[in-house]
Each structure stands twice: as C-alpha cells, then as structure tokens.
Amino acid sequence: MADEKPTQKDAYSLILDAIDAGIYRPGARMVESELAERFGVSRTPIREALQRLETQSLLIRDGRSLIVASLDHNQLAELYAVRAELEGLAARLAAQHAAPEEVRVLRELVEEDRKRVNDPSALARANRRFHKQIHLASHNRYLVQQLDLVHRTMALLATTSLAVEGRSEKAIAEHDAIVQAIEARDGDAADTALRAHISRAFETRLRLDSAAGAGGA
Known part of the structure; x- marks a missing residue:
C-alpha cells in the first residue's frame, strides 16, 4: 500500500x-x-x-x-484567451522577481532553440520548457498551478503550430523579445511580448486547423 x-x-x-x-x-x-x-x-x-x-x-x-477529449473552436479560443492573460502575468512577475540565474537560464534556452529550428517536435518540447521556466521565475505558486492546468489541456492539441512553415523562426524571435524584456526588468514589456507571442501562436493554430478542415472536406 x-x-x-x-x-x-x-x-x-x-x-x-x-x-x-x-x-x-x-x-x-x-x-x-x-x-x-x-x-x-x-x-x-x-x-x-x-x-x-x-x-x-x-x-x-x-x-x-x-x-x-478534443477541443472545438470555442474551447480553443477560451483556452488561448486564458493562456494569454496568465502567461502575460507570469512574464510580468518574472521581470520583477526572477533571480539572475533564472534569467540566464531563459537566455540559454533561447540560444539552444536556435539549433532546433528545423526540428518542430524537439522545438515543441523545448517550447514547453521555456514557458515552464517563465512560470517558475514568476515566484507565484498559485499562478504556476493554474498555468499547469492550462498546459495540460494544451496536450489535447494533436499537432504543434511550430510545424507550420516559418513559424519556428518567428517563435524563437518572440521568445528572444520576451527574455530581453525580462533581462531589462521591464514588466510591461515582458507582459506585452508574451501576450503577442500567444496571439501569434493562436493565429497560427487557427490557420493550421482551417487547412486541416479544408483538406478533409
């Protein structure tokens, strides 16, 4: 027992x-x-x-x-709306509270991801590590718990938006902008950069799903 x-x-x-x-x-x-x-x-x-x-x-x-389970269009929109709010807050808090060592790890993750630009599966795994590091750097346990739930639900998405041509390079550039804002201890900029990143990911996801739907018609 x-x-x-x-x-x-x-x-x-x-x-x-x-x-x-x-x-x-x-x-x-x-x-x-x-x-x-x-x-x-x-x-x-x-x-x-x-x-x-x-x-x-x-x-x-x-x-x-x-x-x-699968997510319909409305559930997907709701998920990304909540994710943008929570992730933006995590980036803002990370800019305020992250230890210098945590900021350096974030920078290293971005640089390592540049080597994975042609491997969407590996980059998707690295992307989860990057976002998790920001969550932890927020130093807010309740926010981390809520983000864990959101990211568990993200597992229901059958494909990664990073597989879309050109998205990997853009995502890495967006991660770089997020880390630059955290390095500068600029909470507003970090929040804005991460929200923009989630918005572009959602837009890419919608295009991906639209193409899949058209292909099955």
Missing part, C-alpha cells in the same frame, strides 16, 4: 505524456488493460489515473469507454 501513491502519480504522468506526444490523439480510446501493459503498471493505478484525467476534462465518456 505504501507504494500506491507514487505508482498512481507515475501512471498519470505516463498517460499524460503519451497524450502530449500524440501517441493517443483526440478520439483515441483509453483501454485499461492496454495501458497497463504498455506502461508496465497494474490496472488499479491506471484506473485511478484515468479517473483523474476525466475529472480534468482531458478524457470524456463515449458510452462506457473513455476517449481523449
């Missing part, structure tokens, strides 16, 4: 990571026995992890089955 909680946490993280990586895409059925076999975990923690993901609306019911 003493090992149950860490096992449960591992099962939750493993399933969430698999959704985030696109192994289980929106609409995919989540079968306890298959998940237990894939991850080498017993069915009890898998069941508890699935229940947790359902309460977070990352999984939904389809009859008796649980499937990975």
Whole structure:
C-alpha cells in the first residue's frame, strides 16, 4: 500500500505524456488493460489515473469507454484567451522577481532553440520548457498551478503550430523579445511580448486547423 501513491502519480504522468506526444490523439480510446501493459503498471493505478484525467476534462465518456477529449473552436479560443492573460502575468512577475540565474537560464534556452529550428517536435518540447521556466521565475505558486492546468489541456492539441512553415523562426524571435524584456526588468514589456507571442501562436493554430478542415472536406 505504501507504494500506491507514487505508482498512481507515475501512471498519470505516463498517460499524460503519451497524450502530449500524440501517441493517443483526440478520439483515441483509453483501454485499461492496454495501458497497463504498455506502461508496465497494474490496472488499479491506471484506473485511478484515468479517473483523474476525466475529472480534468482531458478524457470524456463515449458510452462506457473513455476517449481523449478534443477541443472545438470555442474551447480553443477560451483556452488561448486564458493562456494569454496568465502567461502575460507570469512574464510580468518574472521581470520583477526572477533571480539572475533564472534569467540566464531563459537566455540559454533561447540560444539552444536556435539549433532546433528545423526540428518542430524537439522545438515543441523545448517550447514547453521555456514557458515552464517563465512560470517558475514568476515566484507565484498559485499562478504556476493554474498555468499547469492550462498546459495540460494544451496536450489535447494533436499537432504543434511550430510545424507550420516559418513559424519556428518567428517563435524563437518572440521568445528572444520576451527574455530581453525580462533581462531589462521591464514588466510591461515582458507582459506585452508574451501576450503577442500567444496571439501569434493562436493565429497560427487557427490557420493550421482551417487547412486541416479544408483538406478533409
């Protein structure tokens, strides 16, 4: 019994990571026995992890089955609106409260990303690390918790907007502008730069979804 909680946490993280990586895409059925076999975990923690993901609306019911949820246009707009507000606040607070070491790490992340410009999958993973670093640099635990929830929901997006031609270079330039503002301890500029970054990401996402919809017609 003493090992149950860490096992449960591992099962939750493993399933969430698999959704985030696109192994289980929106609409995919989540079968306890298959998940237990894939991850080498017993069915009890898998069941508890699935229940947790359902309460977070990352999984939904389809009859008796649980499937990975998908986001419609309105949900996507709502998600990006909340994300822009929270991320902008995180950047503002990071400009005020980040330790010099945290600012240097942000700068290093941007420079490292320049080497990943032709690898959208690697850049998408690095992008999550970059944003997480800003969240932590805000030094506001309640804001970090809310942003964690937002970014968990982002896992429901089946593709990365960084795969759109030319978006990688622009995203890195936007990250650079965010870090410059944080380095300058300019909260207003950091907030503005990060909100603009999220707005452009949302615009790219809308174009991506529109193209996908047209292709399926």
